[in-house]
Amino acid sequence: MSPSDDAKEASDGARRRRRRSNTLLLVLAVGFLIFGAAAGALYYVLRPVTLRIAVGPPGSDDHKVIEAMARTFASESRTVRLSLVTTDGAVEALGLLGAGNADLAVGRGDLEMPADAQTVAIVRKNFAVLWAPSELAEKSSKRKPVPKIQEIGGLAGHRVGVIGRTPANAALLRVILSASGVDADKVAETQFGTDQIEELARDPTLDAFMAVGPLDSKITADAIAATVRSRGEPKFLAIDASEAIALKYPRYESEEIPPSVFNANPAWPDDKVETVSVSHLIMARKALSETTAAAFFRQLFAVRQAIASQVPGAAHVTKPDTEKDTGLPVHRGAAAVIDGTERTFLDKYGDYFWFALLLLSGIGSAGAWLRHYFNRDERQENTKHRATILAMVSKVRTAESDQELLAMQREVDAIISETLECYDDGAIEEEELSAFSLVLELFNHALVERRAALRANTPESARGAATGNSFTSQR
Known part of the structure; x- marks a missing residue:
């Protein structure tokens, strides 16, 4: 091979290595992106929720109960927090709920309710x-x-x-x-x-x-x-x-x-x-998520006694009757806890987990295909190198000097070095390396046999043979 050919092959090899490095960085970036998205989703699901609750007037029994509830939630709950919105009365509190400026509101059942209000x-x-x-x-x-x-x-x-x-x-x-x-x-x-x-x-x-x-x-x-x-x-x-x-x-x-x-x-x-x-x-809009409403309901009745120790009126807090028609439906989140039909974490998010697994599997398959696609040149080059070594086997058997054999061996050494780099980078598989080894073994056997033959045909060998024959005849 000429020096220009050697330089061209070295340049092609460097370019392929850079491309493999870029592909690895891309895969790592996608992996970090998926991990970050999963961590963000987990934080979003498990983060404490702060609900705005409207109640009034100040100093009323309802206001005192909700104030104590907010304090207790803040000290004992990692799931739900309450942000108190004080109003002039129950009518104003329900108005804030209907306008979407509060998540919960305390109101008397015979007042005019927002169209989508639920208990x-x-x-x-x-x-x-x-x-x-x-x-x-x-x-x-x-x-x-x-x-x-x-x-x-x-x-x-x-x-x-x-x-x-x-x-x-x-x-x-x-x-x-x-x-x-x-x-x-x-x-x-x-x-x-x-x-x-x-x-x-x-x-x-x-x-x-x-x-x-x-x-x-x-x-x-x-x-x-x-x-x-x-x-x-x-x-x-x-x-x-x-x-x-x-x-x-x-x-x-x-x-x-x-x-x-x-x-x-x-x-x-x-x-x-x-x-x-x-x-x-305590009213909520229908749009309040089932998970949030259920978490609030569970937390309320878990700490009700603690609230009642601060405000005796909290002892009157009770569960709504899901089977009785009161004109105001019970929110599906509270009803699920009361009726024991609340879905577990896996029930709610199992489909998302399966989708995530399918997505990861798809990404893995896509990554494998991309890797196979980007390494196609290396595989073609490896096939070309095997063909080159096979062609050299015939040349080795007809070589006239050790210099020719040494030149071919150096060329094969360079091919071996590049092939091992491709294997280490994952560009070629172990099966392809095994096929390459078979061809290399064939080349080495041919090389050893030819060198032995050349040494047998040297003048020193011929003179030694003649001297041996003369010594025999004299005897």
């Missing part, structure tokens, strides 16, 4: 309590005072004092009146703030009173006690149409007020009283 948990149940005063007995009278109003039907033409300024309480009173056969327009109502209990009790224009709250509500108990001091013993008004109300308005439930719940001696009430209840709910 996650019940914060508490509020019971409607209606009572009329008996009026204080005169000292000279021996007769026990009789309440002016004995039943809901007797409220027509009278005024009712409603505790709580929310329009929902007044709306609930009108629902109760209508269902009980009373023209709501013939009953006047006056609303008082929860800090105006004494003013309500002393108002002589009021003939009955209404409170809406939990059965252990201090506000309701204080209001009853205040009216007793000012107006005499209470007569609790049963809502006989409670079941009809619950059927017509699914967001209300038919309930009973147990005896002595507001006072033990004397008993207020002295017997059970039919009424209706309405729940304060």
Whole structure:
């Protein structure tokens, strides 16, 4: 081979090695990219989720419960955090939920809800309590005072004092009146703030009173006690149409007020009283992911006792009934936990894992094909080298001198060096190297045989043979 041919082959070999190096770097880059994407996806799935929860007004029972919930979540949860959004009231909180500015909101069940609002948990149940005063007995009278109003039907033409300024309480009173056969327009109502209990009790224009709250509500108990001091013993008004109300308005439930719940001696009430209840709910939009809603629900009931130790009202937090039609569906995430149908991690993401395995398998196959494609020149070169060595075998057997044999051996040594580099780089396989070894072994045998033949034909060998023959003849 000429020096120019040697230089050309060296340049081609260097170029092929650079291409193999670039291919390896490309494969490494793709591998790092896949690893980074998998790590990012894992972080995204396992990262703590912060949910914005709207609640109001400040200082209300709901606000206190959610504040304690947020603190407890922050200290005990690695899954869910709560970011408190304080509003002027439940209406505003639900408005933020509907506008997408909050992930959760606390609202009363009979308020106007966003179209896609769903229930996650019940914060508490509020019971409607209606009572009329008996009026204080005169000292000279021996007769026990009789309440002016004995039943809901007797409220027509009278005024009712409603505790709580929310329009929902007044709306609930009108629902109760209508269902009980009373023209709501013939009953006047006056609303008082929860800090105006004494003013309500002393108002002589009021003939009955209404409170809406939990059965252990201090506000309701204080209001009853205040009216007793000012107006005499209470007569609790049963809502006989409670079941009809619950059927017509699914967001209300038919309930009973147990005896002595507001006072033990004397008993207020002295017997059970039919009424209706309405729940304060933690609501979420339907779009909130099932996984996130389930995580929040599990965490809430896991730490409920810890929250109740800070705010007793948290003891009223309960699970919604997934089988009862309340007009507000239970969010699928909460329902899955309640019904025990929550999917496991593999159930949720198993398809993605299989897809990832298929993708990796495809990438591996593509990488192998690319490697095979980029190494095609090396394989062709290896085949060419084998053919070259085979052709040299014939030349070796007809070589006339050691110099010719040495030149061919040097050429084969260069081929061996390049072939081993290709093998080390993965350009050729072990089977191809084995085939190359067979050809090389054939060349070496031919080389040894030819050198032996050439040495046998040298003049020194001929003279030695002649001397031996002469010595034999003399003997």
